[in-house]
Amino acid sequence: MDPKRELTSVDLAALVGELGAYEGAKVDKAYLYGDDLLRLKMRDFDRGRVELILEVGEVKRAHTVAQERVPDAPGRPPQFAMMLRNRLSGADFAGVSQYEFDRILEFVFEREDGTTRIIVELFGQGNVAVTDGEYEVIDSLETVRLKSRTVVPGSRYEFPDTRTNPLTISREAFGHEMEESDTDVVRTLATQLNFGGLYGEEICSRAGVEKGMDIGEADEDVYDRLYEAIERLALDIRNANFEPRLYLERENEDGEDSSDDGGAGEDGDDDANGDDSSPARERVLDATPFPLEERAEYAAEPYDTFLSALDDYFFRLELEDEEEPDPTDQRPDFEEEIAKYERIIEQQRGAIEGFEQEADAMRENAELLYAEYGLVDDILSTIQDARDQDRPWDEIEERFEEGKERGIAAAEAVIDVDGSEGTVTVDVDGEYIDLVAHDGVEQNADRLYTEAKRIAEKKEGALAAIEDTREDLEDAKRRRDEWKADDGEDDDEDDADDESADRDWLAEPSVPIRENEPWYDRFRWFHTSDGYLVIGGRDADQNEELVKKYLEPGDKVLHTQAHGGPVTVLKATDPSEASSSDIELPDSSIAEAAQFAVSYSSVWKDGRYAGDVYAVDADQVTKTPESGEYLEKGGFAIRGDRTYYRDTAVGAVVGIQCEPYTRVIGGPAPAIEGQAETTIELEPGRYAQADAAKRLYRRFRERFADESFVRKIASPDRIQHFMPPGGSRIADD
Structure with a gap:
């Protein structure tokens, strides 16, 4: 049986209550990984750091994660993440709430300057929409333009059509829904x-009803x-009466399912009796908010919270996916496995440091409470005396405010009163410290010491894990060393280079990351088919910087005749090398x-397919205007003759390079196609740059067997970095 990769509507209904326990937590930062995984880092006064993961790709989930499992922050926050950080x-x-019984969660965040709603769609293609308090869309991971609904920036967010909510349905309406069906009982529960x-199967099992019973045979x-059975399920969810379970499926090493043999057996020692069958391993199958009769045949692990x-x-699902063997892979990718464990160790070290x-x-x-014992005791005694006199919390807070105005030290130290x-x-x-008002100084200090001890115990657990x-x-x-010894592997670097050159990176189950961020990466850039660097400005400031x-x-400067083009410099030498005009x-x-x-000028932006370009030598370009001339920021003056390239066709491709570095590259097709493992050609079109970038990202993920590799190096924002301005379309669409 395939493991669960998407949360169900029942899962989300159960999650709402547990996630609601974090109300009041403050948001520190937002992170976006690829185009489908959002992480919110928050601080809760009782629980400390809280990490919330929202994923809407092939895996669709929403839950908190332990600190040691938080993915490393992306090197460069994309625009969507920066927008969230600002808001x-x-x-x-x-x-947080669930929309009807749909797989949609709505998270609400309040700040003095307004309300922000994050609406997470955990169905279909998946989406995350960010709206203001009135549901006007600020931005979304995916734009939706359907006859039934629209989700685009600037419009009002539209929820999908309402579906039947079985957790609140009346008995009369339930009977009507069942009678309207023309299939069997379980399919009716699942769909209608x-x-x-x-x-649907679980309800049948709990009710003692045959799943395949035709709806026409079902009576009152x-x-x-x-x-x-539905009412009991709904009551358990409303009362948070959960007994979470993580279910495991036993599988022989040859891949054969062995769950129907009764799980692990009573003593969990099946293989100790001389059984010659292949040893079994356990794979995660499901996680549910309460035990299910439909999962009774599988081994189960209990948890305190869902x-x-x-x-x-x-x-564990992610680890299993990473470890899944590829029968076409002749050599285990030990280096990737080693790199994975090294990453985990670094994350665990960070968690230990955080603890x-x-x-x-x-x-x-x-210790501060004891150091300022008199001040703290004065504050707590004031509250306790007032409560003994049945004074309301609002009045207590007002008394502290009045005390601040009179300069009373105890009142000035009070930041907030939460009745x-x-x-x-x-x-x-x-230091801001939360105190339990009905306790004394010693009890509050003891509580902090106890919490410190509990966190220290978590550190011990993390040390054991590391x-x-x-x-x-x-x-x-x-x-790895044994494999090398058995295989007689030659470590000669030239052989390794030949092997890399022959590798089909698109089919590789795991592509190693080789990062490199060159000095020119913030500009537009590419390397020509002859190996020369070309850099272009993204705005007037960068145009100014390139020229100055x-x-x-020895360099060449190129520019379009049309207004609104980048300064383009074809470098004869690298800035670290001695310049020469003889090249x-x-x-x-x-x-x-x-x-x-x-291609990266207003010609593309205007939807035209060709334009005139001129080229001059570096010594013909000056930032010093003649008398009576005026140069705008980013502008320059040309002295002498120009060489024109009339009707130069626009043309741009975006590709993914795997050797010698793993990165997105883009530029003219003759240059990029020889340097990238795979490319996608663009032409002027109707899709906004951000939307086109998302389409390219999905295409690249489909082409690589290692989709996680594409996510690591090629977010839509990174792809957009190499796309021409304005609208685009994929040439072969």
Whole structure:
């Protein structure tokens, strides 16, 4: 049986209550990985750091994750992440809800300057839409333009058509839905009542109704039993009566399912009795908010919370996906396995450091309470005396405000009074500390010491985990060395280079990352087919910088006749090399630079397919105007003759390079196609740049067997970095 990769409507209904426990947490930062995984880093006063993951790609999920499992932050935040940071930094998490019984979650964040809603669509293609308090779309990962609904920036967010909510349906409406069906009972529950396959079967099992019973054979007694089972399920969800389970499927090494043999057996020791069958391993199958009769045949692990069960489930699922053997791969990718364990160790080290800092902060806060005992005791005694006199919390808060105006030190130290929680936040020597108002100084300090101890215990657990990972790392290295010894592998670098040159990177199950961020990466750039660097400005500031700082003798400068083009410099030498005016640049490189200049100008933006370009030598370009002339920012003056390239055709491709570095590249086809493993050709078209970039990203993911590789190096924002301005379309669409 395939493992679950998408949360069900029942899962989301159960999640809402547990995620709601984090209401009041403050948002620190937002991160976007690829075009489908969003991470929100928050701070909760009771629980400390909270990491929320929202994924809407092939895997669709929403849950918190342990700190040691947080993916490394992307090197360059894309525009979507920057927009979220601007809107959410310092905002309070105000709550989460499920839309009807659909697979849609709405997260609400409040800040003094307004409300932000993040609407997560965990169905179909998946999407994340960010709206203001009135549901006007600020931005979305995907634009939706359907007859039934539209989700585009500037429009009002439209939810999908409402479906039947089986958790709130009346008995009369339930009977009507069942009678309208023309199929069997379980399919009716799955589709008409929107339970889906698993929970449709579960309702039948709990009600003692045959799943395949034709709807025409079902009588009122059958309907009553089914409805009672639904009511019990709904009551468990409303009351958060959960007993989360993570289900495991046993599988022999030859891939044969062995779950129908009764799981692991009573003593969990099936293989100790001399059985010659292949050893079995356990793979994660599902995580549910409560035990299911439909999963009774599988081994199950209990959890305290559904969130923690989901965290473990998807973490283990990802590890299993990474470890899945490829029968076409002749040599295990030990280097990727080793790199994976090294990444995990780094994440675990970061978590340990975070635990240490958090525990130290708790202990320091406890010590501060004793250091300022009189001040803190005065604040707590004031609140306790007022509560003994039945004074409302609002009045207590007003008294502190009045005290601040009179300069009373105890009142000035009070930051916030929360009557709903019975807490007061105080400023003690620059540190904000939450205190339980009905407790004394010693009890509050003890609580902080106890919390520090609990966090320290988490650190011990992380230390044990890091030792386990180190053992896995050493085991991977040992197996790599044994493979080399058995295979007689030659480590000669030239042989390795030949092997890399012959590798089909598109079919590789794991592509190693080789990062390199050159000095010119913030400009537009490409290398010609002859190996010369071409750089272009993205705006007036960069045009100015290119002419002033990077233009050297021997270089060529190209520009379109049309207004609104980049300064394009064909470099004869690298800035780190001695410049020379004796270098003769090839005609092919100049032609490619001319096509680059016209393609990344207003010619493309205007939807035209050709334009005129001129080229001059570096010494013909000056920033010093003649008397009576005026140069705008980013402008320059040309002295002497120009060489024109009339009717230069626009043309741009975006590709993914795997050797010698793994990165997105883009520019004229003759140059890029020889340097990239795969390319996609563009032409002027109707799709906005951001939308076209998302289409390219999906195409690239489809082409590589290792989709995670594409996610790591080629986000839509990174692809957009190499696309011409204005509208585009894929040439072969």
